Each structure stands twice: as structure tokens, then as C-alpha cells.
Amino acid sequence: MDLFDVYPLYDITPVKGEGAYVFDKEGNKYLDLYGGHAVISIGHSHPAYVNALSHQVKNIGFYSNSVKNPLQTELAQKLEKLSGVEAYSLFLCNSGAEANENALKLASFHTGKDRVIYFENAFHGRTSGVVAVTDNETIKSPFNKGHKTTKVAFEDAEALEAELKKEDVAAVIFEVIQGVGGLDEATSEFYERAAELCKKYKTVLIADEVQAGYGRTGDFFAFQKHGIRPDIISVAKGMGNGFPMGGILIDKAIEPKNGMLGTTFGGNHLACVAGISVLDVIEKEQLLKNARELFDYVEEKVAEIPQIRKLKGRGLMIGLEFDFEIAGLRKDLLFRHQIFTGAASNKKLLRILPPLNIKKEQFDAFFRELKTALKKYE
Numbered sequence: 001m002d003l004f005d006v007y008p009l010y011d012i013t014p015v016k017g018e019g020a021y022v023f024d025k026e027g028n029k030y031l032d033l034y035g036g037h038a039v040i041s042i043g044h045s046h047p048a049y050v051n052a053l054s055h056q057v058k059n060i061g062f063y064s065n066s067v068k069n070p071l072q073t074e075l076a077q078k079l080e081k082l083s084g085v086e087a088y089s090l091f092l093c094n095s096g097a098e099a100n101e102n103a104l105k106l107a108s109f110h111t112g113k114d115r116v117i118y119f120e121n122a123f124h125g126r127t128s129g130v131v132a133v134t135d136n137e138t139i140k141s142p143f144n145k146g147h148k149t150t151k152v153a154f155e156d157a158e159a160l161e162a163e164l165k166k167e168d169v170a171a172v173i174f175e176v177i178q179g180v181g182g183l184d185e186a187t188s189e190f191y192e193r194a195a196e197l198c199k200k201y202k203t204v205l206i207a208d209e210v211q212a213g214y215g216r217t218g219d220f221f222a223f224q225k226h227g228i229r230p231d232i233i234s235v236a237k238g239m240g241n242g243f244p245m246g247g248i249l250i251d252k253a254i255e256p257k258n259g260m261l262g263t264t265f266g267g268n269h270l271a272c273v274a275g276i277s278v279l280d281v282i283e284k285e286q287l288l289k290n291a292r293e294l295f296d297y298v299e300e301k302v303a304e305i306p307q308i309r310k311l312k313g314r315g316l317m318i319g320l321e322f323d324f325e326i327a328g329l330r331k332d333l334l335f336r337h338q339i340f341t342g343a344a345s346n347k348k349l350l351r352i353l354p355p356l357n358i359k360k361e362q363f364d365a366f367f368r369e370l371k372t373a374l375k376k377y378e
């Protein structure tokens, strides 16, 4: 049987990972500044993570959500402690799209309304409702387009209020720093206003922290810099360091009812252990501090490279905007310099999403190789 051909593939076969490096089947070593799309938070095959998962799978890897699983409670408590957010409950699922899908469904249950507002350049996933609130018409089928949604310009509080006033809006969903869209972040003033408006018009505010959350920006959640309190926070990617898991943190004012949400695999034993291990390592290795400090270092290094027009993002969610389209440079970095990086819908933006325990010396190596690679583009 052939694989359904939906991914343009690089001719590289990784067989091993270690910290910020991956190794292919020919034994070539790559510096991973992409983290498999912001997923690798504590580094490939972190020993504490490998031990925790190996130990758990020897005992029990899975049982369904019809029995007690104290690991879920342990994960929720650790997440609350480390993130510093209070009075939320946790629902566990399996991916970013599923987290957002559940967030939208819950918002609609809670408000009794059915329209969702999203922003220009947003990316929230590829399943039914969340692709409908993603700003990319090419990945929406006629079925997806059946949802009631409205796109609003990013940072346009007036347009947002004009829509909310119609009083049929269940949720406003947003990324504090847009990932796929190209690392744009609105002002605190805008986020505060959006939160106020949602309260006023009884609309649920959903912060999609699937990519920016879990310490990537140097804060545990990217919204924390702006002093707002979303009603629902969605998480995935870095949460499991590669183990497929996601979740939503739900304000306690939103009441649960049996059967309202559910999943077979979500919150299974192995996923919980992966999630607990990630939080333990983030805490022990002070990875939020590392993300903040390394951004300052990157800022210094970027100043030495005239072809970089703008440094975007925060912490280890970084965008380097060049004065030319970067597809060729990105390929050169991968195939000539053995460095994985990411792209965005902004074709001039190189995205850097490394493991959160990447070291300064590894950034030195990147900037050395980048300067060499850029000679071709002078």
C-alpha cells in the first residue's frame, strides 16, 4: 500500500535524536533548530523522559477514560504549579487541532451560540471546525466551509466589537504570537481590549498556546506577558516532547457535564508520564530562563548580519526576516550545513524553534554557518 501523498518530503531519514541533534541513517548529524515543528521541548531522547516512559510502558501503557488514572491529576497539578495559572480544570486529548476543536465545542455549549471569530493569518489546525477558523482557504473543503465563522484583521478592536455586538459569537480564538502566520504579536492594549469585549458580550476567549505555550516564549504561556485571563487555553506540541498529546485548560466558571467532551486515547498513562516528565525537566533545568536569555543572545548575533531585516518573536520562538525569499537559504542550511529550520507563510521569514534546552554554543554554530550560507546571497 502507498502512503497518501500529502507531505512534500526532504530526502532525509532521521533514525536517532539526542538533545538538539538528530542523526540520519547515513550517520550525518543535524542541528535541530526546528524541533520537528516546535514539538521537541526538552530535547530529543532526554534521559529522564526515556526512563519515565520505559518504566511506565513496562507497567501499563494504556487504559481508557472509564477508570481512575492518578497520573492525570499529577499532570494537572504540576501544570498548574509551573504555569502559575489558577482556577482552571484540565481536559486531555491528543493533538493541537483536537484541543482547539474541543475548545470551540465547549465555548458553543457554554454560550449556546454558534459563530466563531478568528484573525487574519491565524493557524489553528486542520480538522473540521479549526480549519474553518484558519486563514488559509486552500486547506478548507466545502464541508469545513459550512461552519459559521468570521475573519477579523489582527489588532482591529473596532472590527472585533462590531462582530461581537451581533451577540451570536460563541468564541474568539487567537494565537498570542502567530506561528505559521509569521510571528506577529499584537500589543497588550489590543489583547486587554479583546478580553474586555469578550466579557462584555459573553463570548469565550480562547488562547491557542499550542505552539507558543509550554515555555517556548520564555513565559510559560505567551498570553501571560499581556496580563489577560483567557477562558480556555489550548496546548499540545511541547507538552509531550514528541509523544502525541494535547489539552485544554478550562476556566472553572465553565461547568462540565458527563459526556460533553471525550476521547479514547487522551490522557492515557504513557501520555501523562511524558507530560509529567516534560514539566519536571522544564522546572529542573530552568528552561524558561534559558529561553529568555538565549533570545537576548540571538538579538546580539542578529545585529552582525545585515541581510536580516527584522528579528521577530520571543524566547525560543524566533523569526528572522530577510530581505529576500528564504526557500533556497533554508535548503542550503539543511543540505550543505546540516541545520533544520522552519518556514512561514511570510516567504522571507526563517523560523527558529529549537528544543528549550539548546545552548549558546549551538547558536554560535548556527550563526557561523548562516554567515557562510549567506555569502551566496550577497
Ligand SMILES: Cc1ncc(COP(=O)(O)O)c(C=O)c1O
Binding pocket: 037, 095, 096, 097, 098, 100, 123, 124, 125, 126, 175, 179, 180, 208, 209, 210, 211, 212, 236, 237
Ligand atoms: C498555533 C497552532 N495551533 C494548532 C495547531 C495544530 O496542531 P496539530 O498539528 O497538533 O493538530 C498548530 C500546528 O502547527 C499550531 O501551530
